Amino acid sequence: MELPECPVCLQSFDDRDAVPRVLPCGHSVCEACLAEFPQRYPNTIRCPACTQLVKYPSQQGPSSLPKNIDLLRLCLQHSPSSQKPNQRSTINACYDHAPFWSPEFYAAWKDWILPHDAVSVDDKGFGLFGSSPKGRVCFGVNRSVSLVPIVCFPPGDHSKFRFSYVARVIKCLEGMNEVAREELALILEASVRQGRMCRVYGLWSEGVEGPLYMVCERQCGNLLDKFGELGNGFVGGNEGGLKLDAGGVFSFLMIGKGLCEALLALHLEGLVAGCLGLSCFSFDELGGICVDLNEALVMRKKFVNAVSRIHEEEAVWEDCLENEFFVSPEVLYELLHKRVATLDSGHSRVPIGYGSDVWSLACVLLRLLIGNALPRNTLEMNGENGSDISASYMCWVEKVSSVLEDKLGSEYLSLRQTLCKCLDVNPGNRPDVVDVRKCIQEMLVKPQFDILGNLEVTISGNSSGHCLVLGELCLLPKERSNELSEHELKEKEIGSQPNFVQDVKDKSDEDFAAGLSKGMTELKDLRGHLDCISGLAVGGGYLLSSSFDKTVHVWSLQDFSHLHTFRGHENKVMALVYVDEEEPLCISGDSGGGMFIWGMAAPLRQDPLRKWYEKKDWRFSGIHSLAVSRNHSLYTGSGDRTIKAWSYKDETLICTMTGHRSVVSTLAVCDEVLYSGSWDGTIRLWSLNDHSPLTVLGEDTPAEMKPILAITVDRHLLVAAYENGCIKVWRNDVFMNSKTLHNGAIFAMSMHGKCLYTGGRDKNVNIQELSGDEFELDVKAYGSIPCSSVVTAILCNQGKLYVGYADKSIKVFTSSNHFTL
Known part of the structure; x- marks a missing residue:
């Protein structure tokens, strides 16, 4: 047997x-x-x-x-x-057996690899000064794309063994230069975070012998397609004393403002184009201007072709201008392997950085403004000494200034001076992108409407970058460059002090609230989630964010870089909390009733420390809210109308609290009291000692209020936010005031000091001041931050306001001492 x-x-x-x-x-x-x-x-x-x-x-x-x-x-x-x-x-x-490739390497790149049948190629042509191959993506969406060749696959052998499509792509990436691969990753991640950059779908290859492409979204059209034939520029002819076309100048200013903002978005991701042209900027579906990463990378190939065709170095730059891709003097010399000590006395090289893009931006603006009148004959590159070269270059700048004066007259003096300053041979003397943008903004907004200009939110960038045009994605110096430090520290534009970003970390919430009288400044736009943001938490030097994409992301509070992703939930993550103990924890709950505990001690692990699930019944619709207390208890608000107390040390159910007549949507703990808000329009208070009910708020006026979606508690004040856009405020459990703040549901709320921050369906973050005494409390509208998407999460902590949106993004704001709401 x-x-x-x-x-x-x-x-x-x-x-x-x-x-x-x-x-x-x-x-x-x-x-x-x-x-x-x-x-x-x-x-x-x-x-x-x-x-x-x-x-x-x-x-x-x-x-x-x-x-x-x-x-x-x-x-x-x-x-x-x-x-x-x-x-x-x-x-x-x-x-x-040993793995076929590094698990870490594969995990880092696998999500960027598009399926082999995801792209269909329409046009394989790649002319000398043409664009890259065109195609369409066919997964989920049907959109036009451009294919940017990144690297060719290594030659195959003659054996019968053939790598799979994914394996070939991984091997191709492994064979890339490490610096080039790092910048490729930077470009891919930047395209996800920045709305002013064309989207990158991923990496794709057509066959075994073909190149590996970066698949970029092809927008509705670029500036070259729309304005390439505009010979006289937006100002048209202005000879013989004819009046300047004010409509043309206004159109130019609107486009110029969009160009500046698009280039600023590129810089915020640590990227420097190095060479720009009209084709490098595209229009999105809503008419906004964004940087076309495809054309920015193809620009390098155009320049290499120009160098290979022209043996006389002095003609290269003139040829570049003639073909309308604009490369600054320092980048040009770097590309030609020239030493430029003659152009920058006392230094062996002129630094290449954000100022180099300002030069290229000025040329793009000049091309749009004056068209073919832009001088094409440039400096003599083979001069024997520096003075001859410098004098020749200055002569070209003077020609540009003369043409501008002739075309614009004296009415637009500030614009002419700014553009000419952008062409300064020394990058350190050029204005920043924010300065150019401010000049254009001041011309668009008349002095009597200056207050409208102050409503803008400006962005602070990083201090290092990668130059896309310099060969194999050349890494720029990590030390702070002159032009970027000036960009970050411009008080007139972003209202900051010399150590603004560092000082913000040490600000108390009271200082933050006091600084709101000067407005808000956006510090960072965090992208990475694939669905609506559902919760935010701060602790241990981390920002934690949960999302309907079933993940929890971990961000650094130092530079807001993405550090880790917790995966494991099988349903939408509805809420999360941070537990500050000897062993720091993050606890997340999902719509399927799952509770996951993640370790927050470095190094961060992928797997949860513990997890368990609520018992389901016919009324069950998952966990909607979480809270923790000092006695190691976790409280869950559920769709079955109950509140459950759990020991998160051993996952045991301590007790179940009943009383609500609908979903328990929000929980908060303060001074040994648990506050629970529900869709039934009431707030219940529970003792944390024995979990007995204490009182019910809002039960006396059920017809007046809609479901409660958020509550916040700070010492003696309790604020509840409702689906109809109204809030109610209690002091020491006594009703004080109610006020409608939003046109639609309030999904998120945070309170620190006297300031209350609310956000919801109407795509606004509203800031209120709560003031008064024990007999009266007033809710004063303090200001608002218009948003591009529905606000789903808000958290104010350590001098920063974190806002999560339905469009998957998280924005970080801080108060500005030179900003007026």
Whole structure:
């Protein structure tokens, strides 16, 4: 009689080395093999007998699965000596092979690899000064794309073995220069975060021998397509004393403002184009201007072709101007491997950085403004000494200034001076992008409407960048450049002090609230989630964000870089909390009733420390809110109308609190009291000592109020936000005031000091001041931040306001000492 064997190691089952454990599909596998079996998905294992994916308790291990008593009794009764102990090591050795590629490397790039059938190529042409191949993406959306060649696949061998499509792409990426690969990753991530940059769908290749492409969204049209034939520019002819076309200048200023903002978005991601042209800027579907990463990268190929065709170096720059791709003097010399000490006395090289793009931006603006009148004859590159070269260059700048004066007259003196200053041979003397933008803004907004200009939110950028045009994605110096430090510290534009960003970290919430009298400044736009933001928390030097994309992201509070992603939820993550203890934790709850505890000690782990699920019934719709107390208790507000208290140390249910008549949408803990808000329009207070009910607020006027979506508690004040856009305020459990703040539901709220921050469906963050005494409380509208999407999460902490949106983004704001709401 043949005894039952484990389908993996082929060893007969016994009660010592091969204990049979029953999988949910009904098949039995020995406990030792299950412990070593590879898991491709969390909490799931593929049965080796039927290949079915079944649930598997990863944390408890195979010992938590039931034993197959019948098989075990049968094996023990017959021939226990017929075991095959030596076969285990041979069979299981197949799982100990080295991976085909680094797991970390694969994890970093796999999500950027598009399926082989995701792109169809329409046009493979790539002219000398043309654009890259064109195509369409066919997964989920049907959009036009441009294909930017990144690197060619290594030549294949003549063996019968062929790598899969994904494996070939991974091997191609592994073979890239490390610096080039780092910048490729930077470009991909930047395209996700910045709305002013054309979207990058991912990486794709057509075949084994073809290049690896970066697939970029192709916008409705670029400036070259729309204004390339505008020979006289927007100002048209202005000879013979004809009046300047004010409409043309206004159109130019509107486009110029968009160009500045698009270039600023590129700089905020640490990227420097190095060379720009009309084709590098595109119009999105709403008419806004964005940087076309595809054309910015193709610009390098255009320049290389120009250099290869022209042997006389002095003609290269003139050829560039003639073909309307504008490269600054310092970038040009770098590309031609020239030393430029003659252009910058006392230094061996002129620094290449954000000022280089300002030069190129000025040329693009000049091309739009005066058209073909832009001088094309440039300096003599083969001058014997620096003075000859400098004099020749200055002569060209003077020609530009003369043409501008002739075309614009004296009415637009500030614009002419700013553009000419952008052409200064020394990048350190050029204005920043924000200065150019401010000049244009001041011309658009008349002095009597200056207050409207002050409503703008400005952005502070990083201090290093990558130059796209310099060969293999050349890394710029990490030390702070002159032009960027000036950009960050411009008090007149962003209202900051010399150590503004650093000082903000040490500001108290009271200082932040006091500084609101000068307005708000946007510090960072965080992109990375794939769905609506559902919660925010701060602790341990991290910003934590949860989303309907079933993940929790971890961001650094130092530079707001993305550090880690917690994955494991199978449903939308509805809420999260940070637990500041000796072992810091993050706890998240999802719409399926799952509660996950993540360790926040470095290094951050992918798997949760613990997880468990609420018991479901017919009323159940998941966890909607979370709160924690000092006694190691976790409180969950659920769709079954109850509040449950759990010990997050051992996952045991302490008690269930009932009383609400609908979903418990929000929870808060303050001074040993648990506050619960519900869709039934009431707030219930519970004692944390014995979890007994204390009182009910809002029950007396149920007809007046809609469902409660958020509550916030600060010492003696309690504020509730409702679906109809109204808030109600209690002091010491006594009703004080109510006020309508939004046109629509209020989804998020945060309170610090006297300031209340609310946001919701009407795409506004409203700031109120709560003032008064024990007899009267007033809610004063303080200001608002218009947003581009529905506000779903708000958190004010340590001098910063964090706002989460339905469009997957998170923005970071701070108060500005030179900004007026």
